[in-house]
Amino acid sequence: MIRDPYQVLGVTPQSDLQEIRARYLKLVHEFSPEQHPQQFSEIREAYEILRDPLVSLEKRLFDLHLGDTFETLVEQERKHCNQRPVPTDVLLSLGEA
Amino acid sequence: MGKKNKRGRGRPRVPLDHLKIAQRELEKRNAKLALEHARLQHQASASPESREVLERALLARAEQLFERGNRELATELLNELRTLGVTVGDLESQLEMLSVRLGEHPRVAGSEVSAEDALSGPVAQSLADEAVLHPHRRSPAYPQWNEQADWVRAALQEVEAGQSEAAWERLSAIPRKSPLAEWRLFVRGLAAHYAGDVSRRAANWDRLSPERAAYRIANHLLVFAGQRRAEEVGFPTSNGQRRLKAALSGNAVLALLETMRDDFRARRIEPMLRTLCTLRQRHARSHAQLIERVTDLLWKHFVRESDSGGLFRLKRAVPGPALDPRWLRANGLLMDQQSECNLNRIEEVWFGYIQDLETCSVLGDEEREMAIGLVYHRLANEFLEEVHRDQRDPFELPFPLGRRHAGPDEEEIALLAKRAEFHLRKALSKCPRLLAVHRQLIDLLRERERSTEAVQAGIELLQHFPDDFDTLVWLSNYFIEAEQPVQAEPYVERASHLRPRDQAIAGLIWNRNLGLFRHRVRKRKFEEARRQLQELASLNGSVSGHQLLPYAFCVLGASLEYKAKNDQAAEAQLQKAQEELEEPTPIWLIMHAYAERFSLPRPLKNQFRDRFKAAIQGACRSQTAGHMARFLRGYLARGVKYVGLVTHQRLLIDYLKRARRVKWSPEDLHDVCRFLAESTERRAVAVLGPLVEAGIRRFPDAPLFWFLRGQSVLGGFPRALPFLSGTTSDQEIKRLEKAQELNKRAEFPLTASECERLETALKTARATHDMMSAFFEHMSFMADRICEDDPGGEEDDWGEDDDWDEDDDWDDEDDDWDDDDREEELPDVKGASAARPRGKRRTSRASHNRQGRLF
Numbered sequence: 001m002i003r004d005p006y007q008v009l010g011v012t013p014q015s016d017l018q019e020i021r022a023r024y025l026k027l028v029h030e031f032s033p034e035q036h037p038q039q040f041s042e043i044r045e046a047y048e049i050l051r052d053p054l055v056s057l058e059k060r061l062f063d064l065h066l067g068d069t070f071e072t073l074v075e076q077e078r079k080h081c082n083q084r085p086v087p088t089d090v091l092l093s094l095g096e097a
Numbered sequence: 098m099g100k101k102n103k104r105g106r107g108r109p110r111v112p113l114d115h116l117k118i119a120q121r122e123l124e125k126r127n128a129k130l131a132l133e134h135a136r137l138q139h140q141a142s143a144s145p146e147s148r149e150v151l152e153r154a155l156l157a158r159a160e161q162l163f164e165r166g167n168r169e170l171a172t173e174l175l176n177e178l179r180t181l182g183v184t185v186g187d188l189e190s191q192l193e194m195l196s197v198r199l200g201e202h203p204r205v206a207g208s209e210v211s212a213e214d215a216l217s218g219p220v221a222q223s224l225a226d227e228a229v230l231h232p233h234r235r236s237p238a239y240p241q242w243n244e245q246a247d248w249v250r251a252a253l254q255e256v257e258a259g260q261s262e263a264a265w266e267r268l269s270a271i272p273r274k275s276p277l278a279e280w281r282l283f284v285r286g287l288a289a290h291y292a293g294d295v296s297r298r299a300a301n302w303d304r305l306s307p308e309r310a311a312y313r314i315a316n317h318l319l320v321f322a323g324q325r326r327a328e329e330v331g332f333p334t335s336n337g338q339r340r341l342k343a344a345l346s347g348n349a350v351l352a353l354l355e356t357m358r359d360d361f362r363a364r365r366i367e368p369m370l371r372t373l374c375t376l377r378q379r380h381a382r383s384h385a386q387l388i389e390r391v392t393d394l395l396w397k398h399f400v401r402e403s404d405s406g407g408l409f410r411l412k413r414a415v416p417g418p419a420l421d422p423r424w425l426r427a428n429g430l431l432m433d434q435q436s437e438c439n440l441n442r443i444e445e446v447w448f449g450y451i452q453d454l455e456t457c458s459v460l461g462d463e464e465r466e467m468a469i470g471l472v473y474h475r476l477a478n479e480f481l482e483e484v485h486r487d488q489r490d491p492f493e494l495p496f497p498l499g500r501r502h503a504g505p506d507e508e509e510i511a512l513l514a515k516r517a518e519f520h521l522r523k524a525l526s527k528c529p530r531l532l533a534v535h536r537q538l539i540d541l542l543r544e545r546e547r548s549t550e551a552v553q554a555g556i557e558l559l560q561h562f563p564d565d566f567d568t569l570v571w572l573s574n575y576f577i578e579a580e581q582p583v584q585a586e587p588y589v590e591r592a593s594h595l596r597p598r599d600q601a602i603a604g605l606i607w608n609r610n611l612g613l614f615r616h617r618v619r620k621r622k623f624e625e626a627r628r629q630l631q632e633l634a635s636l637n638g639s640v641s642g643h644q645l646l647p648y649a650f651c652v653l654g655a656s657l658e659y660k661a662k663n664d665q666a667a668e669a670q671l672q673k674a675q676e677e678l679e680e681p682t683p684i685w686l687i688m689h690a691y692a693e694r695f696s697l698p699r700p701l702k703n704q705f706r707d708r709f710k711a712a713i714q715g716a717c718r719s720q721t722a723g724h725m726a727r728f729l730r731g732y733l734a735r736g737v738k739y740v741g742l743v744t745h746q747r748l749l750i751d752y753l754k755r756a757r758r759v760k761w762s763p764e765d766l767h768d769v770c771r772f773l774a775e776s777t778e779r780r781a782v783a784v785l786g787p788l789v790e791a792g793i794r795r796f797p798d799a800p801l802f803w804f805l806r807g808q809s810v811l812g813g814f815p816r817a818l819p820f821l822s823g824t825t826s827d828q829e830i831k832r833l834e835k836a837q838e839l840n841k842r843a844e845f846p847l848t849a850s851e852c853e854r855l856e857t858a859l860k861t862a863r864a865t866h867d868m869m870s871a872f873f874e875h876m877s878f879m880a881d882r883i884c885e886d887d888p889g890g891e892e893d894d895w896g897e898d899d900d901w902d903e904d905d906d907w908d909d910e911d912d913d914w915d916d917d918d919r920e921e922e923l924p925d926v927k928g929a930s931a932a933r934p935r936g937k938r939r940t941s942r943a944s945h946n947r948q949g950r951l952f
Contacts, residue, residue, distance in 0.1 A: 054530060057464060058471050061420065064397045064430065068390050070358035074351070077387070081348045083291050085257040086318070088250065090344040091287075094317040094337045095230050095310030 004067055005046030005056070020050050115141065119150045128157040149185050152178060156188055160195055166233065172199055194220050198227070200237040218276075219308065225276035226310040245270075245277040252284050261288035283311035290318060307331065317341065350380055350387065357391070366407055370414040377415055392418055396427045403434045419459045425450040433479070440479060444516075447476045470528025477520035481537065484513045484544075514545055529561050539568070548575070566592060570601050574608065578737050580619070582612035607636060614653070618695050623661040630654060646724075648677035652684055656691040659701055683724035685709035686745060690728075693740045706741075713748050717756040723765025725749050726772035733775045746778050754784050763796050767845050770805060800839035800847055807832035808858045830866060833859045 006012060009023050024047040031039040050056050059066050115138035122131035135154040139147040159174035175196060183189055197220070228235045228246035235243045248271060252264035265288075268281045286301030302319075305312040317337040319325035327334045353376045360369035373395075377388050392415050399407035408427060417424045429446045454460070454468050521538040524531055535558035542551035555572050558565060569592035576585035589609050593602045610633050617626035630653060637645055645653070651674035658667035671688070675681045689705040691697070729745055732738070753769060761769075770792060773785040785805065792802030807829050836855060840847050847855060 053464070054467060054471075054528070057467050061426065061468060061471060062430065062475065064401045067397055068394050070354070070361050070391075070394065073387070073390060073394070074354050074358050077348070077351045077354050079293070081345060081351055083293055083322070084345060084348075085259070085291055086341060087344055088253045088257050090340055091253060091257075091314055091318075092230050092250075092310075093340060094314040095226065097310075097313070097332075 003042065003046070003072065005049045005059070007068075008042055008046035009050065011050070017051065017053075020047070116147055116150060119154060123150070123153055123157060126157070128154060128161045132158045145184075148181075152181065152183060152185055152188055155181070156191055156195065160191075163195060163198060164234065168199055171195070175199065190220060194223065197224060197238055198234065198236045221276045222279070222306075222309060225279075229277070229280060230310055242275070242277060245275055249277060249280040249284070252280075253287070256284060256288050256291065259291075261292075264288065279306060279309050279311050283315060286315060287318075290322075313337075350376065350384055353380075354387075354391075366410060370410055374414050388415070389418055396424075400427055400430045400434060403431065405431060420457065421450070421453065422457075423449065423453055425453060429475075440483065440513075440516075443479055444476060447472055467528045467530075470524045470526075470531055470534075473520045473524035473527060474531055474534050477517045477524060477534070477537065480513050480517035480520065481541065484510055484517060484541075511545075514541060517541060525557075529557075532558070532562055532565070535561070536568075539571075548579075563591070564595055566595055566599075569595070570605060573605050574735075577605075577608045577612035578735055580612065580616060582609055582616045585609060585612065607633075610636065614657075615694065618657050618660050621660070623657065626657050630657065646677070648674040648684065649687070651677070652687045652691065655688065656695050656697070659692075659697050660695050678724070679718060679720050680712065680715070682709065682712040682715070682721045683728065685712050686725050686749075687728055689741060690732075690739055690745065709745075710748070713752050717752055717759050719759050719761045719765040722749075722753060722756060722759070723762065723768045725752075726765075726769040730768065730772040730775055733772070733777070743778075746776055746781075750776065750778050750780050750784055753788070754780075756788070761791065761795065763799060763845055766792050766796070767799070767801055770801060774805060796845075798839055798843065799845050800836040800843050801845065801851070803832050803839060804836035804847060804851060804855050804858075807836060807862070808854065827866070830859065830862045833862060 006015075009020060009027065011020050011023050015023075024043065027043045028040065031043060033040040048055075049059055113134075115134040119131045119134035119138060122128075122134065131150075132154040135147070135151040139151045155174050155178040159171045159178065162168075162171040162174065175192070178192065183192055224236060224239065225242055225246065228239075228242050229249050232243075232246070232250070235246065237243075248267050252267045255261070255264040255267070264284055268284055271277050271281055282301045282304050286298045286305075289295075289297035289301065302312075302315045305315055313332060316325060316330040316332075317334055318341070320327050320330060320334050321338055321341045327338075353372055357369050357372045357376075360366075360372065373388075373391060376384070376391070381388060392411070395411050396408060396418070399405075399411060408424075408431060412424050416422070417427075421427060425446050429443060429450060432443050432446065451469050451472050454465060454472065457465060457468075460468055518538065518541055521534050521541065524534045525538065528534075535554065539551050539554045539558065542548075542554055552572065552575060555568050555575075558568050559572075562568070569588045573585045573588040573592060576582065576588070586609070589605055592599075592605060596602055610629060614626055614629040614633060617623075617629055630650070633645070633653075634650060637650070651670045655667040655670035655674070658664070658670060671684065674684050678684065685705050685708040689702065689709050692702040692705050726749065729742070729749060732742060733746075750773070753773070756769075766788065770785060770788055773781045773788065789802050789805045792799060793806060796802065833855060836847070837859065840852065840855075
């Protein structure tokens with residue numbers, strides 16, 4: 001299952017090509033092919049899809065293998081949950097020795 | 098006597114050990130009780146031990162009272178301790194700390210030393226942290242720290258509210274030397290943590306001091322996020338984790354998602370959809386995107402699995418996705434997945450989806466047009482697939498091994514092609530940037546022999562994709578073959594400019610020059626034609642596959658001179674050509690063809706026709722056959738026709754039929770076999786067989802003959818025959834594999850298109866063989882069962898199966914190639930796929946029995 005290219009690059013379908021390219025360059029810089037070969041190829045693949053609006057649209061419309069799995073959704077939701085701001089009073093209570 | 102006295106009498110009274118009790122209570126952090134007992138002990142018998150316990154108890158009780166907000170009593174106890182005097186070393190710093198917390202300034206040794214500097218580092222840090230963590234315990238002695246602590250708390254609340262910029266601005270006022278400066282690192286790291294910026298978080302949090310409260314908070318968060326293990330942090334985390342979990346446990350969405358995931362894994366569709374409904378009912382506003390993604394995931398899953406029931410239930414549970422509000426796209430894709438489909442129904446569904454797209458607000462205007470174009474393209478592909486079903490699956494087996502319905506007939510194909518063309522044109526009208534659609538339209542029009550429209554489609558393609566090399570080459574060749582070399586000129590120029598070193602360009606330029614020569618001859622521009630001929634002569638041999646032998650140049654020259662009415666020069670050229678060959682038959686053939694193509698006078702046409710007809714009655718020779726086959730094959734391969742081509746083919750095939758004891762050269766035999774394989778004449782197949790066998794015998798290392806042998810067996814059957822007779826044995830596969838192997842080091846290798854056909858034939862042969870083996874195994878098993886059930890019934894019929902020997906069958910078949918009588922029984926199969934004989938064994942009783950049993 002290929003992950004949603006928009007999610008891989010962290011952009012939205014409304015993002016223009018310039019934004020997509022900027023995000024791609026940032027990610028490629030962060031995930032170099034030597035250190036993160038899997039992430040790099042995923043990012044590259046996603047960019048190849050999104051850089052051509054026709055291919056991208058065709059994938060969005062008809063590709064049955066493109067998209068999320070429950071595992072990725074749960075993982076993302078959990079991550080989102082973990083990154084949700086902790087109330088300040090709870091946060092400060094953690095500082096007790 | 099009361100119980101009390103009785104008990105007292107029973108057990109002798111033991112004096113309390115106040116010291117031990119005080120120590121125990123101190124350990125239990127029960128400071129009040131510890132102090133009572135420590136005082137009693139110290140009053141009863143003062144000792145250094147009792148004094149230490151009393152000091153500790155006094156300090157512990159004072160701290161306890163301070164933490165509970167009773168500053169007065171805490172100060173009293175602190176003064177009592179000071180009066181008593183501190184003898185225990187480690188209590189001094191605690192005493193200092195508490196006195197500062199109670200608002201007393203530390204004792205300053207020099208007047209220059211500030212109050213802050215007078216404090217030791219750990220005490221100052223501890224005070225600063227406490228000012229942040231517990232505002233009510235702040236020391237009034239350091240109002241500046243208290244103010245900074247307020248900033249830190251405010252900054253933390255701003256980060257919580259997502260206003261990180263404001264938080265940083267606020268914290269920038271904290272001096273670098275302040276013990277609260279550590280909190281600046283913490284707040285920056287916290288904002289990065291919430292933003293998922295790992296590197297920035299590490300850059301800040303990795304600098305935190307392990308003794309500080311900020312370090313503890315940061316590590317609690319890291320452990321909770323699963324980014325650090327609890328054992329690594331160096332302090333107990335369980336309480337903190339519990340608090341975090343309690344604070345963030347309001348995530349019901351995550352719980353619902355996890356439930357759905359588990360149900361999905363266990364294929365519990367109904368409960369999963371119920372959970373989806375719950376998710377939608379409770380969180381539709383806050384998690385609309387997530388619900389859309391779950392819906393997307395599910396419909397794609399059901400379509401992939403061809404689970405129409407699952408899709409139906411999903412449709413009832415949730416509304417359609419934004420891109421497919423009426424679920425028509427899902428329906429259309431589901432139909433694609435299913436083998437049995439009704440094209441009209443598919444068309445209806447996709448038309449409906451196009452209507453949905455026209456009003457779809459998720460897509461922009463340009464995207465909408467593109468999407469509609471893509472849907473039309475998809476629809477066109479459905480029809481094209483049906484049009485090409487015969488080509489796609491030439492060895493398709495009949496039902497039940499193959500599909501239930503037969504392929505479409507010619508009339509149906511024409512209708513399907515028309516619908517496909519309609520959809521392709523609609524796709525292009527909506528989105529002209531669909532290169533694949535342009536190409537498919539050109540291919541379809543060419544297949545339907547609508548060359549003019551195909552050319553127009555090619556020109557339209559070039560308007561949108563001016564650098565499409567393949568189309569440029571195709572158009573160039575088209576115009577050259579159509580004797581319109583002038584029209585071809587711009588396309589040749591463009592193509593050669595794009596890829597000057599491409600082999601196709603060299604061939605194109607050669608063909609263009611040849612075309613220009615013919616064009617100029619026909620237009621009676623004889624001088625220019627002569628110059629063109631010289632140019633061709635200079636290029637001759639420079640392009641592989643495009644070479645004219647000297648006699649062919651002479652024939653071209655003769656045609657030119659005849660057209661220019663220089664009969665004498667023409668005769669001289671023909672004389673020169675005849676000197677190059679063993680016999681003149683190929684010259685008369687070519688001259689007759691050129692007489693037609695260059696529109697020479699009728700008497701000349703008749704003269705060469707008669708000469709050719711007379712000459713070809715003679716005995717067959719390798720060189721003559723090779724030259725003629727080479728010439729005619731050129732026309733067949735390019736699909737160029739001229740008046741007399743069919744007759745020429747027929748006469749050459751008759752000539753080759755007499756080739757019984759010819760001493761073939763390998764080049765000539767290759768050309769002859771290739772001509773016969775490409776010939777549209779039905780008798781070519783019969784002639785090809787013996788020649789291929791001769792090729793295998795005489796040139797066993799040449800892959801072409803093995804390939805034609807293997808391919809002819811496969812392609813020669815009528816569609817249903819392999820099924821009926823259970824053929825496609827290992828032998829054919831072995832022959833094709835041998836051709837493939839020999840081709841790697843062959844002196845006369847296969848052409849690119851032959852290699853491609855070889856690959857396809859091998860693939861088909863293997864697939865068919867596997868399928869047939871499985872089928873016959875199954876039939877044999879069924880027969881055994883039937884025999885067991887009804888031993889007297891049809892035992893004899895099935896008994897013959899045991900005698901059926903596949904290998905014997907094939908051995909006999911090999912002999913068929915040398916048997917002229919059998920060749921007459923060959924099926925009428927056209928084309929290069931050639932034919933194989935329908936041996937009598939092949940329709941043997943055993944085979945019939947299988948058929949009879951099955952149906």
